[in-house]
Amino acid sequence: xNYRPYLLLAxxxxxxxxxxxxxxxxxxxxxxxxxxxxEWGRVFAEAAQLGVLHAGFSGGEPLRRADLAELVAAARAxxxxxxxxxxxxxxxxxxxxxxxxxxxxxxxxxxQADEELxxxxxxxxxxxAKKLDAARxxxxxxxxxxxxxxxxxxxxxxxxxxIALAEDLEAERLELANAQYYGWAFANRAVLLPTRRQIxxxxxxxxxxxxxxxxxxxxxxxxxxxxxxxxxxxxxxxxTRFLTxxxxxxVLPCPTASAIKGLRFDNVRTRSLAWIWGQSEAxxxxxxxxxxxxxxxxxxxREIDFGGCRCQAALLTGDARATDPACALSPHREKLTSFVExxxxxxxxxxxxxxxxxRLSFRQNxxxxxxxxxxxxxxxx
Amino acid sequence: xxxxxxxxxxxxxxxxxLRNDPITGEPxxxxxxxxxxxxxxxxxxxxxxxxxxxxxxxxVALAEEYEVEPDTVRQDVSECLGQLRQRMLVxxxx
Numbered sequence: 001x002n003y004r005p006y007l008l009l010a011x012x013x014x015x016x017x018x019x020x021x022x023x024x025x026x027x028x029x030x031x032x033x034x035x036x037x038x039e040w041g042r043v044f045a046e047a048a049q050l051g052v053l054h055a056g057f058s059g060g061e062p063l064r065r066a067d068l069a070e071l072v073a074a075a076r077a078x079x080x081x082x083x084x085x086x087x088x089x090x091x092x093x094x095x096x097x098x099x100x101x102x103x104x105x106x107x108x109x110x111x112q113a114d115e116e117l118x119x120x121x122x123x124x125x126x127x128x129a130k131k132l133d134a135a136r137x138x139x140x141x142x143x144x145x146x147x148x149x150x151x152x153x154x155x156x157x158x159x160x161x162x163i164a165l166a167e168d169l170e171a172e173r174l175e176l177a178n179a180q181y182y183g184w185a186f187a188n189r190a191v192l193l194p195t196r197r198q199i200x201x202x203x204x205x206x207x208x209x210x211x212x213x214x215x216x217x218x219x220x221x222x223x224x225x226x227x228x229x230x231x232x233x234x235x236x237x238x239x240t241r242f243l244t245x246x247x248x249x250x251v252l253p254c255p256t257a258s259a260i261k262g263l264r265f266d267n268v269r270t271r272s273l274a275w276i277w278g279q280s281e282a283x284x285x286x287x288x289x290x291x292x293x294x295x296x297x298x299x300x301x302r303e304i305d306f307g308g309c310r311c312q313a314a315l316l317t318g319d320a321r322a323t324d325p326a327c328a329l330s331p332h333r334e335k336l337t338s339f340v341e342x343x344x345x346x347x348x349x350x351x352x353x354x355x356x357x358x359r360l361s362f363r364q365n366x367x368x369x370x371x372x373x374x375x376x377x378x379x380x381x
Numbered sequence: 382x383x384x385x386x387x388x389x390x391x392x393x394x395x396x397x398x399l400r401n402d403p404i405t406g407e408p409x410x411x412x413x414x415x416x417x418x419x420x421x422x423x424x425x426x427x428x429x430x431x432x433x434x435x436x437x438x439x440x441v442a443l444a445e446e447y448e449v450e451p452d453t454v455r456q457d458v459s460e461c462l463g464q465l466r467q468r469m470l471v472x473x474x475x
Contacts, residue, residue, distance in 0.1 A: 004404065006416045051404045053416050081398065081411040106396040106413035144396030144413050172395065172469045173413065218469045220414075 003287065004051040005277060008080070009058055009244040009255055010040065012071065016061040017089045019124030019362035020112065022150050022185035022192055025060065026258045029366040032248030032267075037067045039268065041074040043245055046273040048078040052243075055080040060247065060365075063090035069102040076103035083108060085148075088134035089127055096134075100141055107138050108146035108175075113154075114161035122154065124362045135169045146173040151202070152185075152192040154353035159205045163219070171217055176206065178224040182256040182311055184363050191356045195344050198351065199227055226340050230301070231308025231324040238286035238310060243277065251276045253283055259311040260320045286310050286320070293321055295329045391439070391462055392432040394472045399427055412470055426461050430471050436462065 014029050035043070044055065055075045062068055063086055075082050084099065088109045111131055113119035119128035138145050147166040149155070155162070159176070166174040178199075179185045179192050194202070206221045213219060225232050235242050239253040246252060250265040251273065257263060266280045277283055285291065289302050296307040307313075308324020316325045317332040325336035345351045393399065398411045399419075408424040410417040419427060425446060429439045440458050444451040465471035 048403075051402075053400075053402065053409060054411055079403070081416075083413050105398070105411075108413065142395070144394070146413050175414075215466045215469075215473070218467065 003240050003277070005047070005243045006051065006053055006241045007243075008044075008047045008052045008055045009242070010043070010055055010062075010071075010075075011058050011060065011244060011246045011255070012040075012062045012065045012068070013060040013247050014366045015064040016059055016087065016363070016365060017064075017125060018061070018087050018110075018112075018127060019364070020122060020150070020184070021124075021188045021360040021362050022152060022179040022183075023363040024180065024183045024185065024255055025363065026183055026256070027187060030246065030248050030250060030258070032250075034065075034247045035245075035249050035268070037070055037074075039249065040071050043249075043268050043273065044071075044075040044078040044080060046268075047243075048080055050274055050277055053079075053081060054083070056083045056085050058085040061087050061089065063087075063095065069095070069098040069104075072099060072104045073102040081105050086110070087123075087127065088131045088138075091134040091137065093137060096137055096141055096143075100143070104143070106144040106146065108148050109135050109138065110148045110150070111162070111165065112149070114158055114165040118155060118158075121357065132169075135171075139170055144173075145169065145171045146175060147171040148175040148177060151176055151178045151194070153194045153198065153351055154192075154357075156194045156198050156202050157350075159202050160209075163205075163209050163213075167213070167217060173218045173220065176202075176219065176221040178222060180224075180256075181226065182259055182315065184361065186259075186315055188360050189339070190343060191353070191359050193224070193226060193340070193343050195351050196227060196340075197345075197347075199223060225309075225312075225324075225326040226336060228326055229328040231305050231312075231326040233305045234309035234312075234324075237288075237306040239277070239283040240287070243273075251280070251282075253286075254311065256311045257282065260314045263320070291321060293323075295331075296323050299329065387435060387437040389436050389473045389475055390432050390434060391430040391436065391465075391471050392474050393427070393430050394469050397470050410470055412468075417470070422457065423461055423465075426458055427465070427471070430462075430465075432474060 013034055072082050082104050083106045084104055085108045109131060112122040116128040120126050149162050181189045185192060206219055210219045235254050244252040244255045249268040252265055263282050265282050266276045292307055296302050308326050310320045313322045313324045314320035316335050322332060323330040325332045396413050402409045408419045410419060425443055426439055440451050440455050443454045462471060466473060
């Protein structure tokens with residue numbers, strides 16, 4: 001099979017003004033210097049040559065890079081579509097205009113909730129009001145706007161209000177992204193995972209509004225795979241169409257692949273992107289179906305879901321080759337279901353979030369010194 | 382979508398770009414959250430979403446291109462535009 005990347009996620013920096021307890025960044029940051037403006041320029045040119053058509057600028061907070069507009073211009077010059085994925089903190093009028101000038105195609109702004117109190121509590125800083133201002137500015141300047149809200153136990157009950165906010169901001173898209181339990185979210189999953197009843201209510205609400213808003217705002221909602229019997233076709237298969245370059249230049253088949261212990265990533269400072277995509281160990285480790293053990297190797301679904309997510313298999317079973325426990329056929333299924341059942345509440349009892357906020361580990365920036373006792377324990381309960 | 386008024390002029394939605402894939406030469410739509418490779422018919426429709434052509438004009442043009450009656454392509458064009466509209470890739474302007 002011929003593999004070819006279409007999408008590049010450019011993680012420009014780990015620095016972020018927010019401290020969301022579900023951040024997908026690795027809990028332990030890789031060491032090294034951030035890539036320079038020129039190095040990113042080379043990455044975009046090489047990516048375009050490989051077939052990449054679309055670049056997402058993420059982090060951390062990409063606006064923390066003073067050269068962001070230059071990087072956008074470089075990606076555009078290479079022919080890439082450019083999408084900024086931002087908290088919107090730091091998106092001043094001057095910078096937004098600069099980005100417009102550089103050719104930025106679209107902006108995605110994260111919201112933590114529909115209202116300030118809850119939003120700021122989850123972000124770990126005063127952010128909500130600034131996001132509202134920035135979203136209106138994005139509209140005023142004519143960028144397409146996507147509103148992204150990571151859903152968890154503390155905000156999934158407010159879907160109606162969240163949808164109303166996105167409507168009020170005239171967003172073209174609303175991504176209701178259930179937290180994916182990697183990185184910081186994995187460490188905090190006992191507090192973050194919604195109950196089965198909460199998910200069912202959310203699915204109902206989304207269905208109604210999706211229809212009502214057709215042609216005005218697209219609502220994207222994905223059920224968390226902790227509640228499914230079949231695993232998600234993660235990344236459409238390992239290293240088939242997507243690559244991530246992290247702030248220090250390591251190239252990953254998916255943004256959370258560093259969750260897999262022992263997987264070594266090559267770096268754009270020492271290898272070409274084409275070599276890394278085609279030849280590197282990390283990109284070839286789980287390509288195709290040859291690597292699969294049973295039951296995946298004999299499963300008629302193996303070309304459809306690819307055995308699910310390698311990172312999740314590694315996190316839950318300790319073996320990245322294992323069938324993702326989000327699959328009912330996984331021999332390790334119980335590791336997932338026992339956890340899921342442990343967080344359910346009795347009929348009529350609302351799950352508490354307020355009382356448990358104190359148990360959350362909030363994301364820290366790499367520069368901050370984190371006392372060892374505060375490091376989240378990624379162990380399996 | 383059940384019905385599309387025939388005096389509506391479809392246009393690519395904000396932030397959506399149509400280009401040729403430099404690797405395959407095939408047309409693709411680029412939009413905020415991704416890439417959509419287009420088949421021949423969808424491309425024939427999308428390339429006419431320029432704010433000038435009405436839905437009816439697109440139907441007539443496609444019928445000519447494929448040498449069939451307009452009624453043969455009418456439903457396909459409506460469905461295709463309906464789906465693109467739902468994904469916010471095409472806007473329908475009066």
